[in-house]
Amino acid sequence: MSGISSSLVSPPRYRNLPARPRSEGKRARIVDAAMRHFAEQGYNAARVGDIAAALGIAKGSIFQHFGSKDGLFFEVYKKAVRSFPRYLDAPVEVRDRGFFEVLRYWLARTEHLVHEDWIPYRVSLLGNYGTDLALKREINRFFMAEDPYGTVTFVRFGLQRGELRKDLDQEMIVSILDWTMERFQDALLTEELDPGLFRRQGDPSEKKDARIAQFLDVLQRAIGAERR
Amino acid sequence: MSGISSSLVSPPRYRNLPARPRSEGKRARIVDAAMRHFAEQGYNAARVGDIAAALGIAKGSIFQHFGSKDGLFFEVYKKAVRSFPRYLDAPVEVRDRGFFEVLRYWLARTEHLVHEDWIPYRVSLLGNYGTDLALKREINRFFMAEDPYGTVTFVRFGLQRGELRKDLDQEMIVSILDWTMERFQDALLTEELDPGLFRRQGDPSEKKDARIAQFLDVLQRAIGAERR
DNA sequence: CAGTTCCATGACTTGAGGTCATTCTATGAG
DNA sequence: CTCATAGAATGACCTCAAGTCATGGAACTG
Numbered sequence: 115m116s117g118i119s120s121s122l123v124s125p126p127r128y129r130n131l132p133a134r135p136r137s138e139g140k141r142a143r144i145v146d147a148a149m150r151h152f153a154e155q156g157y158n159a160a161r162v163g164d165i166a167a168a169l170g171i172a173k174g175s176i177f178q179h180f181g182s183k184d185g186l187f188f189e190v191y192k193k194a195v196r197s198f199p200r201y202l203d204a205p206v207e208v209r210d211r212g213f214f215e216v217l218r219y220w221l222a223r224t225e226h227l228v229h230e231d232w233i234p235y236r237v238s239l240l241g242n243y244g245t246d247l248a249l250k251r252e253i254n255r256f257f258m259a260e261d262p263y264g265t266v267t268f269v270r271f272g273l274q275r276g277e278l279r280k281d282l283d284q285e286m287i288v289s290i291l292d293w294t295m296e297r298f299q300d301a302l303l304t305e306e307l308d309p310g311l312f313r314r315q316g317d318p319s320e321k322k323d324a325r326i327a328q329f330l331d332v333l334q335r336a337i338g339a340e341r342r
Numbered sequence: 343m344s345g346i347s348s349s350l351v352s353p354p355r356y357r358n359l360p361a362r363p364r365s366e367g368k369r370a371r372i373v374d375a376a377m378r379h380f381a382e383q384g385y386n387a388a389r390v391g392d393i394a395a396a397l398g399i400a401k402g403s404i405f406q407h408f409g410s411k412d413g414l415f416f417e418v419y420k421k422a423v424r425s426f427p428r429y430l431d432a433p434v435e436v437r438d439r440g441f442f443e444v445l446r447y448w449l450a451r452t453e454h455l456v457h458e459d460w461i462p463y464r465v466s467l468l469g470n471y472g473t474d475l476a477l478k479r480e481i482n483r484f485f486m487a488e489d490p491y492g493t494v495t496f497v498r499f500g501l502q503r504g505e506l507r508k509d510l511d512q513e514m515i516v517s518i519l520d521w522t523m524e525r526f527q528d529a530l531l532t533e534e535l536d537p538g539l540f541r542r543q544g545d546p547s548e549k550k551d552a553r554i555a556q557f558l559d560v561l562q563r564a565i566g567a568e569r570r
Numbered sequence: 571c572a573g574t575t576c577c578a579t580g581a582c583t584t585g586a587g588g589t590c591a592t593t594c595t596a597t598g599a600g
Numbered sequence: 601c602t603c604a605t606a607g608a609a610t611g612a613c614c615t616c617a618a619g620t621c622a623t624g625g626a627a628c629t630g
Contacts, residue, residue, distance in 0.1 A: 137577070158474055161617070172579045177619060179577095244474040246386050247467065286556055289529065290522070297521040306479040310486050311517050328514055336564035365608070390587070400610045405588060407608095 141179055141189075143169060148176075149190045153236040157187060157245050184245075188252060191241040194234035195256075199227075200264030202271060213272035214334055217295070221326045224299055239304060242296070265292055279339050287337050298329055369407055369417075371397060376404075377418045381464035385415060385473050412473075416480060419469040422462035423484075427455075428492030430499060441500035442562055445523070449554045452527050467532060470524070485520075493520055507567055515565050526557055 147169050151160045162183055166173040180186035201216055202209065208219045228235045241253055261267070269287050272278040278287060300307040302322065312322060375397050379388045390411055394401040408414035429444055430437065436447045456463045469481055489495070497515050500506040506515060530550065 140577090156474055156476070162619090163617070173618090174580065174620080175578055181619095183618065239475065243471055243478050245472070246384055247472040248384070250471050282556060282560070286553070286560070289525075290560060293525040294518070294521060297517075297525075301517065306475045307482065309482055309517055309520065311513055325514070328510060332510070332514075332518060332564045336560045368608090389585095391585095401587090402589080402611070403609055409588095411587065 144176055145189050145193055148186055149233055149237055152190055153233040157240050190237055194237040195262045197234050201268035202264055213277040218330055228303055277339055278337055290337055372404055373417050373421055376414055377461055377465055380418055381461040385468050418465055422465040423490045425462045429496035430492055441505040442558055446558055456531055505567055506565055518565060
């Protein structure tokens with residue numbers, strides 16, 4: 115299994131064309147337009163030509179700046195993800211109530227946040243599920259390097275407050291938190307990814323709150339310190 | 343957010359061309375060859391033309407049978423997933439030791455199984471992360487309709503034995519199990535998706551066993567009935 | 571102002587998915 | 601055995617989007 119991705123799969127290229135000084139503004143405008151297009155059309159259906167047309171520039175320019183459609187998407191993805199709040203961005207009074215209250219806060223608000231501005235959320239979905247594995251690897255690198263949601267510091271916060279089990283590796287807790295939060299939110303928010311939890315048949319949406327409570331309970335038992 | 347996938351995204355087509363009687367054998371041969379190609383090249387890099395060439399048939403034939411590359415991949419994906427064992431396929435003596443022992447059994451064996459035959463595993467990865475959202479929706483439908491790993495019956499098994507919490511909806515348990523098992527196994531097995539749990543810096547593979555034990559412990563606290 | 575680097579352009583190339591009129595072939599009736 | 605017919609196979613052809621590149625500005629540099 116070792117050599118599959120390195121030898122059999124065609125080499126990806128997310129060439130990081132170094133940010134040229136003069137063109138920063140233009141790069142940013144391209145990324146913005148591309149974000150909208152990707153969000154609305156999906157990765158495959160989005161056309162680089164359309165993005166260029168929408169901006170009134172030549173298609174070649176986009177390739178000169180980003181090298182490839184993948185390269186462009188990766189920039190778009192990073193921008194989208196960086197625009198999301200970090201766990202510890204919750205209001206102080208919430209933070210003071212502790213680790214799991216911060217989680218509850220965000221879960222309850224996610225839906226609202228996404229409704230207000232679904233474009234970056236949609237892009238993050240595309241990156242997570244809708245492109246290809248080579249990109250997924252790149253995204254993983256990005257997450258490990260930047261920790262854009264501040265999960266690591268958030269877990270440290272929970273550990274310091276004694277709200278999290280000390281007998282687990284921190285990495286393990288971080289992974290579990292990342293995985294389950296991501297999947298739960300995706301199921302909560304998007305039709306494509308709901309395995310029937312939220313949309314089976316005419317589930318009244320009040321049930322969502324119950325689901326959130328249940329989910330938090332499960333998580334607390336899983337990684338939380340013994341209560342009292 | 344409601345209308346995104348229905349109105350803005352171009353309509354996908356996984357037309358289920360009804361299985362013609364005479365061509366069953368050929369369909370199967372195409373699916374086999376395609377499985378190998380997708381696994382080795384990835385979805386995007388795989389060429390329908392190559393698959394046809396490898397079989398010594400015309401490209402048009404493949405489209406006649408499966409309608410589109412997506413359609414072909416979906417068949418391949420289903421075949422791959424159906425080839426995996428169900429939870430309750432574990433040996434009786436393992437089953438007798440209970441729900442979590444069955445999980446331990448499969449986690450310990452997954453790596454082995456995948457080494458022996460990584461092709462269907464790779465295909466399932468592609469379906470889960472490397473194609474597009476429209477396909478993801480189709481895959482979710484498939485899972486809900488077929489429950490190919492037998493997760494639902496497995497959870498019922500755990501509930502009947504009193505090993506799982508009775509205060510959670512069954513659907514919730516199933517989802518949590520699916521999510522975490524999938525991600526954990528993916529991290530265990532693949533470079534692309536490993537968020538650093540197993541390969542951060544030359545982790546010796548003995549650590550894997552420890553991870554598996556930790557993971558099971560976490561899961562047991564999360565969804566298991568109170569011990570003793 | 572001259573020289574140089576960067577940037578924009580759009581016509582062009584490449585190549586993959588997908589179509590379709592035609593041809594072939596297996597089957598079963600007469 | 602022959603012919604009729606439906607399903608399957610074919611490959612030339614079409615479409616269209618990603619990606620390239622030679623050329624021609626535009627903006628700094630000294």
